[in-house]
Amino acid sequence: MEFTLDQIAALINGKVEGDGSLKVSRLDKIQEGKPGGIAFLSNEKYEQFIYETEATAVIVSENFKPARSIKCNLIRVKNAYTGFSQLLEAYSNITKMGKVGVEQPSYFDESSVQGDAGYRGAFSYVGKNCKLGNGVKIHAHSYIGDNVKIGDHTIIHPGAKICSDTVIGSHCEIHPGAVIGSDGFGFAPQEDGSYKTIPQIGNVIIEDYVSIGANATIDCATMGSTLIKKGAKIDNLVQIAHNVIVGENTVIASQTGISGSTEIGNNCVIAGQVGIVGHIKIADKTTIGAKTGISRNINESGKTLFGFVGFDIKDFLKSYSIFKNLPSLQDRIKELEKKQ
DSSP states (O other): OOEEHHHHHHHTTOEEESOTTOEEOEEOOGGGOOTTEEEEOOSGGGHHHHTTOOOSEEEEETTOOOSSOOOSEEEEESOHHHHHHHHHHHHHHHHHHOOOEEOSSOEEOTTOEEOTTOEEOTTOEEOTTOEEOTTOEEOTTOEEOTTOEEOTTOEEOTTOEEOTTOEEOTTOEEOTTOEEEEOOOOEEEOTTSOEEEOOOOOEEEEOTTOEEOTTOEEEOOSSSEEEEOTTOEEOTTOEEOTTOEEOTTOEEOTTOEEOTTOEEOTTOEEOTTOEEOSSOEEOTTOEEOTTOEEOSOBOSTTOEEETTTTEEHHHHHHHHHHHTTHHHHHHHHHHHHHHO
16 A cells, blocks of 8 residues: 555644655664655654665654754654554554455354444354444454454454453454453362362453453453453453453553452553452552562552562562662671671
């Protein structure tokens, strides 16, 4: 796909300095730019490359003042990073949402319905009584179980599994290999030491504008619903157990595990490899650092936690400053003991 610089400038509310009729068909890093590509400059550490790049155009901020002559065309915007992000988003939407129609072989139960401008890839499966909105894209080798509802313009990437009774909102993205609605980890210990399976009869509800990463797993509820609220972003390889609630616009990084029936507030940030026990509540705007273990309620909004078990980051850093000096402290104690 080719676009003129004038078209791109109109898309990102920019102004062309140079020949607006020139066409580009590729997004480039500024240090690797070639003719036909467009790059951006937002970090002054990369300014040297704007004088060397062969890219057809570079997106820069309004206040950028070149130190010497530039051979490429410029598109000036209020904020170069934001402008290029807008361009990336537009490009992504064109490439992801462009496909329509049905590839064969695929299965779509006669009791299910799909809205306009949809797409179903080869070897995809859609079960009974499903309702797919307008512009829904079901890519190759995806599985959609019975009684699933998917809102408008949601993308199910290749190999994702959406189990029965799941509800997914509009403008969501489920990445390859994700499993939504598999059984929760429910087993009752018996007197003889064995475990009896507890049937998991609930479902998963995912609200609008949620992203679920590759190979993430979200378990269905034992009863009721596991709930991922509007705007949440779940990274690859995250495990969310049965009856968990994830608040609006909360982000969760890779390899985090959240145990059953825990409630996470809105606008939280959870870093990689965090472990959270079950049946607790975490307040809004909580930040949890990588590898932190959370075993209790976090009741105060806006706290930052770090360490295992997690506690206030200021207290942790004070404790760590002592901990790292323990060897020398031990030597001093031994010397004092010798003097007694």
